[in-house]
Amino acid sequence: MILVLRALGVGDLATAVPALRGLRAAYPTKELTLAAPAWLAPLADLVGGVDRLVDADGLGHLPWSGPGPTLAVNLHGRGPQSHRMLAGIWPDRLLAFANPKAGHHDGPVWDDDEHEVDRWCRLLAWYGIPADRTDLALRRPEPGALPSGVSIVHPGTKAPERRWPPARFAAVARELAARGHRVVVTGSPGERGLAEEVARAAGLPPGAVLAGRTGLGELAALVAHARLLLSGDTGVAHLATAYGTPSVLLFGPVSPALWGPPPDRPWQQALWVGPRPPGDGRTVHPALAELGVPTVLATVDRVEQAVPRPVSRLVPAARDRAGRPAPAGPAVR
Template sequence: MILILRALGVGDLAVAAPALRGLRAAFPGETLSLAAPAWLAPLVDAIGGIDRIVPAHELEPLADAPVNPQIAVNLHGSGPESHRRLLELEPGKLWAFANRAAGHHDGPGWLDEEHEVFRWCRFARYYGVRCAIDDLDLKRPSVDVPQGMTIIHPGAKSSARRWPPERYASVARRLRSAGHRVLITGSASEQDLCVRVSEEAGLGPDAVPRTGLTELLGLVAAARLVISGDTGIAHLATGYRTPSVTLFGPVSPARWGPPPDRQWHRAIWHGTRSERGDLPGPVHPALLAIEADEVLDAGNQVLHAAASK
């Protein structure tokens, strides 16, 4: 049995798809278990190749994980905490980035400024696992959702990464006037924000659907356009090749942006250096530098590129 730790969020799991598929191909006869939040099961299915989900949350002890896995693979981070969570299970081998504090001297070195997809493919290749950085496509779920919607997703994990709601509302209002059918999406904790954006945009009550992850996957897969901040739904748009515009603030798109060779995905960033993405406090200045006109122009560009591909 191979146990893989990636107990993070939607975007984190989506960008790990190439590494996860590489591990599946490298161990075709082994049970592949993924330690991740249970609510991510629809996305795990969309990636494919995982036999079992072990419920896990970030760096908490892996209480439900089987002990003595043949190989424990740390796709979570650089350590030492994540290394220790896996070492507690007494695996036959630990595949992880080198970390002296965890007593793990094997493995590649961690590079802070590396793109997250490249990072985990480089990691996999170090251990002899073939990994294709462009293997990001996701399987569409079997779910009945409206087709061809334009999705605006105003939320993000930290306040520093949330573009002002009045600017999202301006974009939504103008897109609707241009003939787009607009939905405002967000997590359960972001419903008040979504309602505010919808009301300021003059949209009706049906513009804020209550969706689980399966429905969100379906909506993105069938969407005309996705506009969001640097958060999980942007990576779903990449996985479904849905035209998208992603607004970056503290973190550079060189670390988390869409593939640069796909003209139907556009990252907007006015920063000069990459910082932590979980910064508390006000909206990051790089994000505030983005105006509604720029987002609308980018949206028109990616739709044109998608029509031409």
């Protein structure tokens, strides 16, 4: 059995997809278990090749009993806490970045200035396991009852410093609607008030607010079939990357060189005016505050002009145990 630790969020799991696929291809007959928050199960299903998910949200507790796995892989962090968590279940072997404090002297040295996707591919390469950093696509779900071809405005982020001002989101949404876009506003249940504020200021109807009305799987389907995504540096941005959905992403305290979409996709643009001095962490970051509405709208124009026809993002990407394309269906039990 292989146990992979990635007990984080949507963007974190999405950026680990190439590494997960590399492990699946390297060990096609072994059970691959992902330690991640249970609410990420719909996304793990879209990755494909994951046989089981154990609920681990952060590094507080790893629910594990019985013998240790053959292989434990730390795709969570540099250690020492995550290393010790995995060492505590007694795996036969641990693949992780070197961390003498955790008693782990094997593995490559951590690099702060590395894209998150490349980081985990490099970790596996150190141990002789190839991973393709371009293998980012998720299985494309059917839209079901959700609208297709919408332009998604997603104003929320977990950290206030990564949140572009609501009035600016509303100004862009208003202009997109005037251009003929069908605009919807998404977010978590806790962000519904923010979404309603943006929709009201943009003159959108109440039905345009989908915040709190879509689960993770439904949000993925909405993004997969969308015309455009406008969001900050947050999980939904990585869904757009996974589906090749045209996107304009607004970065503040963190450079897109570390978390942004691939640079060879002109239909997916990350805007950043950094580096800038650190903010206070409670209000919008100075780099993000400098991004104006005209700049964002001009980028929307460039993105829409660059959309490839036909769109290669429509190809399903889930894999079976041998790394072959897998049919749609539950992969997490």
